[in-house]
Amino acid sequence: MTLEELMPRISGDKAASYYIANVLREAIYRGILQENEQLLQNQLAARMGVSPIPLREALKQLEIEGLVEFRGRRGAIVSGLSxxxxxxxxxxxxxxxxxxxxxxxxxxxxxxxxxxxxxxxxxxxxxxxxxxxxxxxxxxxxxxxxxxxxxxxxxx
Incomplete structure:
Protein backbone atom coordinates (compact mmCIF):
# COMPACT_ATOMS: atom_id res chain seq x y z
CA MET A 1 0.00 0.00 0.00
CA THR A 2 1.17 3.53 -0.74
CA LEU A 3 0.53 6.83 0.98
CA GLU A 4 -1.78 7.83 -1.87
CA GLU A 5 -3.82 4.60 -1.49
CA LEU A 6 -4.07 5.13 2.25
CA MET A 7 -5.40 8.70 2.09
CA PRO A 8 -9.00 7.93 1.00
CA ARG A 9 -9.32 5.42 3.87
CA ILE A 10 -8.74 8.07 6.55
CA SER A 11 -11.67 10.19 7.69
CA GLY A 12 -11.24 13.83 6.74
CA ASP A 13 -13.89 15.42 8.92
CA LYS A 14 -11.52 17.52 11.07
CA ALA A 15 -9.17 20.41 10.31
CA ALA A 16 -6.60 19.78 7.58
CA SER A 17 -3.67 19.38 9.98
CA TYR A 18 -5.57 16.68 11.95
CA TYR A 19 -6.43 14.81 8.75
CA ILE A 20 -2.82 14.99 7.55
CA ALA A 21 -1.53 13.83 10.95
CA ASN A 22 -3.98 10.90 10.88
CA VAL A 23 -2.82 9.86 7.40
CA LEU A 24 0.88 10.14 8.29
CA ARG A 25 0.39 8.36 11.64
CA GLU A 26 -1.35 5.48 9.86
CA ALA A 27 1.40 5.39 7.21
CA ILE A 28 4.02 5.12 9.97
CA TYR A 29 2.07 2.41 11.81
CA ARG A 30 1.66 0.41 8.58
CA GLY A 31 5.32 0.81 7.63
CA ILE A 32 4.57 2.87 4.52
CA LEU A 33 6.82 5.53 6.02
CA GLN A 34 9.82 3.74 7.52
CA GLU A 35 11.93 4.45 10.59
CA ASN A 36 14.61 7.09 9.84
CA GLU A 37 12.94 7.99 6.53
CA GLN A 38 13.38 11.65 5.71
CA LEU A 39 10.07 13.47 5.26
CA LEU A 40 10.68 16.17 2.66
CA GLN A 41 7.87 18.59 3.36
CA ASN A 42 7.44 20.04 -0.15
CA GLN A 43 7.38 16.59 -1.75
CA LEU A 44 5.07 15.20 0.92
CA ALA A 45 2.67 18.15 0.55
CA ALA A 46 2.60 17.62 -3.21
CA ARG A 47 2.00 13.86 -2.86
CA MET A 48 -0.86 14.47 -0.46
CA GLY A 49 -2.29 17.46 -2.34
CA VAL A 50 -2.14 19.68 0.74
CA SER A 51 -0.56 22.99 1.60
CA PRO A 52 2.77 23.08 3.48
CA ILE A 53 1.36 24.95 6.50
CA PRO A 54 -1.09 22.27 7.74
CA LEU A 55 1.48 19.62 6.80
CA ARG A 56 4.04 21.27 9.08
CA GLU A 57 1.42 21.51 11.87
CA ALA A 58 0.69 17.79 11.41
CA LEU A 59 4.39 16.95 11.60
CA LYS A 60 4.69 19.00 14.80
CA GLN A 61 1.79 16.99 16.28
CA LEU A 62 3.52 13.75 15.30
CA GLU A 63 6.71 15.09 16.89
CA ILE A 64 4.83 15.56 20.18
CA GLU A 65 3.63 11.95 19.86
CA GLY A 66 7.20 10.78 19.31
CA LEU A 67 6.61 9.52 15.77
CA VAL A 68 8.61 12.24 13.99
CA GLU A 69 11.81 14.12 14.86
CA PHE A 70 13.03 17.41 13.48
CA ARG A 71 16.79 17.38 12.89
CA GLY A 72 18.04 20.82 12.00
CA ARG A 73 18.50 21.28 8.29
CA ARG A 74 17.65 17.66 7.56
CA GLY A 75 14.04 18.45 8.36
CA ALA A 76 11.68 15.83 9.69
CA ILE A 77 12.37 12.10 9.87
CA VAL A 78 10.32 9.15 11.10
CA SER A 79 11.46 8.37 14.65
CA GLY A 80 12.63 5.09 15.98
CA LEU A 81 11.36 3.84 19.32
CA SER A 82 13.74 2.22 21.77
Missing part, protein backbone atom coordinates in the same frame (compact mmCIF):
# COMPACT_ATOMS: atom_id res chain seq x y z
CA UNK A 83 12.61 -0.53 24.12
CA UNK A 84 13.09 1.84 27.05
CA UNK A 85 10.92 4.49 25.36
CA UNK A 86 8.20 1.91 24.70
CA UNK A 87 8.25 0.78 28.33
CA UNK A 88 7.95 4.34 29.58
CA UNK A 89 5.07 5.07 27.21
CA UNK A 90 3.20 1.97 28.35
CA UNK A 91 3.81 2.90 32.00
CA UNK A 92 2.36 6.37 31.43
CA UNK A 93 -0.65 4.96 29.60
CA UNK A 94 -1.26 2.44 32.37
CA UNK A 95 -1.18 5.12 35.07
CA UNK A 96 -3.59 7.33 33.13
CA UNK A 97 -5.92 4.41 32.36
CA UNK A 98 -6.09 3.28 35.99
CA UNK A 99 -6.80 6.83 37.13
CA UNK A 100 -9.55 7.51 34.62
CA UNK A 101 -11.17 4.10 35.22
CA UNK A 102 -11.38 4.88 38.95
CA UNK A 103 -13.54 7.88 38.05
CA UNK A 104 -15.46 6.19 35.21
CA UNK A 105 -16.24 2.79 36.75
CA UNK A 106 -19.41 3.65 38.67
CA UNK A 107 -20.74 5.70 35.74
CA UNK A 108 -20.59 2.92 33.12
CA UNK A 109 -24.10 1.92 32.00
CA UNK A 110 -25.38 -1.56 31.18
CA UNK A 111 -26.00 -0.38 27.61
CA UNK A 112 -22.33 0.57 27.28
CA UNK A 113 -21.26 -2.82 28.62
CA UNK A 114 -23.41 -4.53 25.96
CA UNK A 115 -21.91 -2.33 23.22
CA UNK A 116 -18.42 -3.17 24.46
CA UNK A 117 -19.19 -6.92 24.36
CA UNK A 118 -20.18 -6.61 20.69
CA UNK A 119 -16.99 -4.69 19.96
CA UNK A 120 -14.87 -7.30 21.75
CA UNK A 121 -16.47 -10.03 19.60
CA UNK A 122 -15.55 -8.05 16.46
CA UNK A 123 -12.01 -7.55 17.76
CA UNK A 124 -11.53 -11.29 18.31
CA UNK A 125 -12.35 -11.92 14.63
CA UNK A 126 -10.28 -9.04 13.19
CA UNK A 127 -7.12 -10.11 11.35
CA UNK A 128 -5.81 -6.69 10.31
CA UNK A 129 -3.66 -5.46 13.22
CA UNK A 130 -4.23 -1.80 12.39
CA UNK A 131 -8.02 -2.23 12.31
CA UNK A 132 -7.78 -4.20 15.56
CA UNK A 133 -5.78 -1.34 17.08
CA UNK A 134 -8.45 1.16 16.04
CA UNK A 135 -11.17 -0.98 17.61
CA UNK A 136 -9.06 -1.33 20.76
CA UNK A 137 -8.79 2.46 21.01
CA UNK A 138 -12.56 2.74 20.56
CA UNK A 139 -13.14 0.07 23.23
CA UNK A 140 -11.02 1.86 25.80
CA UNK A 141 -12.20 5.37 24.88
CA UNK A 142 -15.82 4.30 25.36
CA UNK A 143 -15.02 3.14 28.87
CA UNK A 144 -13.22 6.38 29.70
CA UNK A 145 -15.88 8.79 28.37
CA UNK A 146 -18.22 8.54 31.40
CA UNK A 147 -15.42 10.06 33.53
CA UNK A 148 -15.79 13.33 31.56
CA UNK A 149 -12.05 14.09 31.70
CA UNK A 150 -11.25 15.61 28.27
CA UNK A 151 -7.62 16.50 29.04
CA UNK A 152 -6.90 12.96 30.26
CA UNK A 153 -8.59 11.54 27.17
CA UNK A 154 -6.42 13.75 24.95
CA UNK A 155 -3.30 12.48 26.72
CA UNK A 156 -4.39 8.86 26.34
Missing amino acids: LEDAREIYDMITWLEVGIMKVSFDLISNALIQEEEVLLDRMEKEEDPVKWRDMNVLFHSSLYEPADRPMTLDML
Whole structure:
Protein backbone atom coordinates (compact mmCIF):
# COMPACT_ATOMS: atom_id res chain seq x y z
CA MET A 1 0.00 0.00 0.00
CA THR A 2 1.17 3.53 -0.74
CA LEU A 3 0.53 6.83 0.98
CA GLU A 4 -1.78 7.83 -1.87
CA GLU A 5 -3.82 4.60 -1.49
CA LEU A 6 -4.07 5.13 2.25
CA MET A 7 -5.40 8.70 2.09
CA PRO A 8 -9.00 7.93 1.00
CA ARG A 9 -9.32 5.42 3.87
CA ILE A 10 -8.74 8.07 6.55
CA SER A 11 -11.67 10.19 7.69
CA GLY A 12 -11.24 13.83 6.74
CA ASP A 13 -13.89 15.42 8.92
CA LYS A 14 -11.52 17.52 11.07
CA ALA A 15 -9.17 20.41 10.31
CA ALA A 16 -6.60 19.78 7.58
CA SER A 17 -3.67 19.38 9.98
CA TYR A 18 -5.57 16.68 11.95
CA TYR A 19 -6.43 14.81 8.75
CA ILE A 20 -2.82 14.99 7.55
CA ALA A 21 -1.53 13.83 10.95
CA ASN A 22 -3.98 10.90 10.88
CA VAL A 23 -2.82 9.86 7.40
CA LEU A 24 0.88 10.14 8.29
CA ARG A 25 0.39 8.36 11.64
CA GLU A 26 -1.35 5.48 9.86
CA ALA A 27 1.40 5.39 7.21
CA ILE A 28 4.02 5.12 9.97
CA TYR A 29 2.07 2.41 11.81
CA ARG A 30 1.66 0.41 8.58
CA GLY A 31 5.32 0.81 7.63
CA ILE A 32 4.57 2.87 4.52
CA LEU A 33 6.82 5.53 6.02
CA GLN A 34 9.82 3.74 7.52
CA GLU A 35 11.93 4.45 10.59
CA ASN A 36 14.61 7.09 9.84
CA GLU A 37 12.94 7.99 6.53
CA GLN A 38 13.38 11.65 5.71
CA LEU A 39 10.07 13.47 5.26
CA LEU A 40 10.68 16.17 2.66
CA GLN A 41 7.87 18.59 3.36
CA ASN A 42 7.44 20.04 -0.15
CA GLN A 43 7.38 16.59 -1.75
CA LEU A 44 5.07 15.20 0.92
CA ALA A 45 2.67 18.15 0.55
CA ALA A 46 2.60 17.62 -3.21
CA ARG A 47 2.00 13.86 -2.86
CA MET A 48 -0.86 14.47 -0.46
CA GLY A 49 -2.29 17.46 -2.34
CA VAL A 50 -2.14 19.68 0.74
CA SER A 51 -0.56 22.99 1.60
CA PRO A 52 2.77 23.08 3.48
CA ILE A 53 1.36 24.95 6.50
CA PRO A 54 -1.09 22.27 7.74
CA LEU A 55 1.48 19.62 6.80
CA ARG A 56 4.04 21.27 9.08
CA GLU A 57 1.42 21.51 11.87
CA ALA A 58 0.69 17.79 11.41
CA LEU A 59 4.39 16.95 11.60
CA LYS A 60 4.69 19.00 14.80
CA GLN A 61 1.79 16.99 16.28
CA LEU A 62 3.52 13.75 15.30
CA GLU A 63 6.71 15.09 16.89
CA ILE A 64 4.83 15.56 20.18
CA GLU A 65 3.63 11.95 19.86
CA GLY A 66 7.20 10.78 19.31
CA LEU A 67 6.61 9.52 15.77
CA VAL A 68 8.61 12.24 13.99
CA GLU A 69 11.81 14.12 14.86
CA PHE A 70 13.03 17.41 13.48
CA ARG A 71 16.79 17.38 12.89
CA GLY A 72 18.04 20.82 12.00
CA ARG A 73 18.50 21.28 8.29
CA ARG A 74 17.65 17.66 7.56
CA GLY A 75 14.04 18.45 8.36
CA ALA A 76 11.68 15.83 9.69
CA ILE A 77 12.37 12.10 9.87
CA VAL A 78 10.32 9.15 11.10
CA SER A 79 11.46 8.37 14.65
CA GLY A 80 12.63 5.09 15.98
CA LEU A 81 11.36 3.84 19.32
CA SER A 82 13.74 2.22 21.77
CA LEU A 83 12.61 -0.53 24.12
CA GLU A 84 13.09 1.84 27.05
CA ASP A 85 10.92 4.49 25.36
CA ALA A 86 8.20 1.91 24.70
CA ARG A 87 8.25 0.78 28.33
CA GLU A 88 7.95 4.34 29.58
CA ILE A 89 5.07 5.07 27.21
CA TYR A 90 3.20 1.97 28.35
CA ASP A 91 3.81 2.90 32.00
CA MET A 92 2.36 6.37 31.43
CA ILE A 93 -0.65 4.96 29.60
CA THR A 94 -1.26 2.44 32.37
CA TRP A 95 -1.18 5.12 35.07
CA LEU A 96 -3.59 7.33 33.13
CA GLU A 97 -5.92 4.41 32.36
CA VAL A 98 -6.09 3.28 35.99
CA GLY A 99 -6.80 6.83 37.13
CA ILE A 100 -9.55 7.51 34.62
CA MET A 101 -11.17 4.10 35.22
CA LYS A 102 -11.38 4.88 38.95
CA VAL A 103 -13.54 7.88 38.05
CA SER A 104 -15.46 6.19 35.21
CA PHE A 105 -16.24 2.79 36.75
CA ASP A 106 -19.41 3.65 38.67
CA LEU A 107 -20.74 5.70 35.74
CA ILE A 108 -20.59 2.92 33.12
CA SER A 109 -24.10 1.92 32.00
CA ASN A 110 -25.38 -1.56 31.18
CA ALA A 111 -26.00 -0.38 27.61
CA LEU A 112 -22.33 0.57 27.28
CA ILE A 113 -21.26 -2.82 28.62
CA GLN A 114 -23.41 -4.53 25.96
CA GLU A 115 -21.91 -2.33 23.22
CA GLU A 116 -18.42 -3.17 24.46
CA GLU A 117 -19.19 -6.92 24.36
CA VAL A 118 -20.18 -6.61 20.69
CA LEU A 119 -16.99 -4.69 19.96
CA LEU A 120 -14.87 -7.30 21.75
CA ASP A 121 -16.47 -10.03 19.60
CA ARG A 122 -15.55 -8.05 16.46
CA MET A 123 -12.01 -7.55 17.76
CA GLU A 124 -11.53 -11.29 18.31
CA LYS A 125 -12.35 -11.92 14.63
CA GLU A 126 -10.28 -9.04 13.19
CA GLU A 127 -7.12 -10.11 11.35
CA ASP A 128 -5.81 -6.69 10.31
CA PRO A 129 -3.66 -5.46 13.22
CA VAL A 130 -4.23 -1.80 12.39
CA LYS A 131 -8.02 -2.23 12.31
CA TRP A 132 -7.78 -4.20 15.56
CA ARG A 133 -5.78 -1.34 17.08
CA ASP A 134 -8.45 1.16 16.04
CA MET A 135 -11.17 -0.98 17.61
CA ASN A 136 -9.06 -1.33 20.76
CA VAL A 137 -8.79 2.46 21.01
CA LEU A 138 -12.56 2.74 20.56
CA PHE A 139 -13.14 0.07 23.23
CA HIS A 140 -11.02 1.86 25.80
CA SER A 141 -12.20 5.37 24.88
CA SER A 142 -15.82 4.30 25.36
CA LEU A 143 -15.02 3.14 28.87
CA TYR A 144 -13.22 6.38 29.70
CA GLU A 145 -15.88 8.79 28.37
CA PRO A 146 -18.22 8.54 31.40
CA ALA A 147 -15.42 10.06 33.53
CA ASP A 148 -15.79 13.33 31.56
CA ARG A 149 -12.05 14.09 31.70
CA PRO A 150 -11.25 15.61 28.27
CA MET A 151 -7.62 16.50 29.04
CA THR A 152 -6.90 12.96 30.26
CA LEU A 153 -8.59 11.54 27.17
CA ASP A 154 -6.42 13.75 24.95
CA MET A 155 -3.30 12.48 26.72
CA LEU A 156 -4.39 8.86 26.34
